[in-house]
Amino acid sequence: MSDFATWMRAQGARAEAALDAALPSTDTIPHTLHEAMRYAVLGGGKRVRPLLVHAAGEMAGATPEACDAAACAVEMIHAYSLVHDDMPCMDDDDLRRGRPTVHKAYDEATALLVGDALQTQAFIVLAQTPALSTEARLKLVAELALASGSVGMCGGQAIDLQHVGQAMTREALEGMHRMKTGALLRASVRMGALCGSIDAAGLAAIDQYAAAVGLAFQVVDDILDVTADTATLGKTAGKDAANDKPTYVSLLGLDAARALASQLRTDAHEALAGFGARAGRLAELADLIVLRSN
16 A cells, blocks of 8 residues: 555646546636636645545445545536635625735626536536446435535524624534535545445444534634645635634634544544554545644
């Protein structure tokens, strides 16, 4: 087995190539929309979700080609969410992944359509891939739709917008983030596993892992928002505090937020114990998510 850094580079390059192939060409009409879709998706990002798909897929014996479809779909949904999240009617940011956000590079109407088109393109990819059986495609479509909609990512974003400037209990904050950020990360892990073969007990253990890393990702995001600078993050630092949004740091304090992230990392590792060495990449990704600096 290659070392983790080598594996990450290989999987990141694989995801980039698969996304390039799965996105509409700029040669096709409407040219500007397709160009902006590719601008939103390609050439940046940590690709955490595709990495989780491939790691879970490897554990479940899935083919790389099957994982490619799931990885592309979940990353397109993630990219669409960022495009919309950056718009003036939402979080209103000018910088994403170290370059102008889509509504700044193009315009607001184009950014809105880019998000809409990326959402549908994700399901086109899942529906049309020859690497998966019809049954597997249906399972993956259901997973991604549930994670993306009103009981998942979109619902979490709605709750977030409703609570700007308002206090939230820890329970309410956790519920919001399990929807807004955690649902799509959980779907990434589950979709990777469902590309292969996994029994009900294994899927339940994977769920526990995914719940831990999904929440940990957001806790670390909240920590980095107050400890890292804009150049390191590739997006505007301090946005949450400036917008008076409830975060784990504002609710618990910095030290307690760091302790929570560490505990969630431990929880993730414990959930994988029954899989042994097969879950090595997932364990390494839990470490990456908690120990990252951007």
